[in-house]
Amino acid sequence: MYLILFGAPGVGKGTQAKLISKKHKIPQISTGDMLRAAVKNKTELGKKAGEIMSRGELVPDDLILEMIKERFGMDDCKNGFILDGFPRTLAQAEGLDKLMQHLKLPEFNCIEISVPDQDIISRLVSRRLCSNCGTDYNLITNPPPEDLKCIICGGEIIQRKDDNEETITNRLKVYTDQTAPLKNYYQSKGNFITVDGRKKIDEVQEDINNLLKEHSKQIN
Numbered sequence: 001m002y003l004i005l006f007g008a009p010g011v012g013k014g015t016q017a018k019l020i021s022k023k024h025k026i027p028q029i030s031t032g033d034m035l036r037a038a039v040k041n042k043t044e045l046g047k048k049a050g051e052i053m054s055r056g057e058l059v060p061d062d063l064i065l066e067m068i069k070e071r072f073g074m075d076d077c078k079n080g081f082i083l084d085g086f087p088r089t090l091a092q093a094e095g096l097d098k099l100m101q102h103l104k105l106p107e108f109n110c111i112e113i114s115v116p117d118q119d120i121i122s123r124l125v126s127r128r129l130c131s132n133c134g135t136d137y138n139l140i141t142n143p144p145p146e147d148l149k150c151i152i153c154g155g156e157i158i159q160r161k162d163d164n165e166e167t168i169t170n171r172l173k174v175y176t177d178q179t180a181p182l183k184n185y186y187q188s189k190g191n192f193i194t195v196d197g198r199k200k201i202d203e204v205q206e207d208i209n210n211l212l213k214e215h216s217k218q219i220n
């Protein structure tokens with residue numbers, strides 16, 4: 001299965017991608033997670049990306065495409081993958097198409113998770129995550145334990161640097177200007193479907209699973 005989860009920051013792409021990844025045993029490829037790891041490990045890429053990310057701007061396309069190319073070559077990608085937070089620009093989408101053709105891999109299914117902007121801001125300011133394993137928490141809907149130790153791995157639960165109101169507003173603007181137009185790109189390919197991300201996590205997951213089942217019936 002080759003799936004793109006599309007949607008603004010904070011709509012729940014990461015949460016849904018993790019669930020699909022577990023169910024279908026294919027990796028979640030989150031460019032945001034990969035970049036945060038690069039920043040943490042102070043790699044060359046991390047040094048270039050850190051400042052850009054803290055402003056809520058996009059890291060240059062060539063760096064992202066290089067990182068993705070390397071990731072697709074890893075063993076766990078053999079049976080498919082879920083893209084989360086990539087592609088974010090037309091140049092990235094075109095680069096991805098070229099790479100998929102080169103690797104002789106099929107077209108993506110593209111699922112958009114849609115949530116109104118005003119809900120996104122309140123979700124993101126209350127979002128927390130485990131600094132070790134990436135498990136998501138939310139102060140309102142899924143509060144972390146009082147000692148701020150992850151229930152899965154015991155790692156420290158933190159707030160992302162870019163989850164503050166000013167950067168969130170910029171991230172949403174960047175999304176509207178540079179990423180939302182990709183909707184037309186995938187709609188015109190005929191494999192773009194939208195789910196309502198305001199529902200509960202397990203309901204959104206069920207909607208996605210039903211759509212994926214429906215799609216596999218069509219191609220079998």
Ligand code: AMP
Nearest residue numbers: 031032053056057058059064085086088
């Ligand atoms: P995310 O975790 O997906 O919200 O991404 C966090 C930040 O990483 C974004 O605000 C961007 O600065 C950067 N980033 C993640 N994915 C991409 C991408 N595909 N293209 C450019 N920048 C990205």
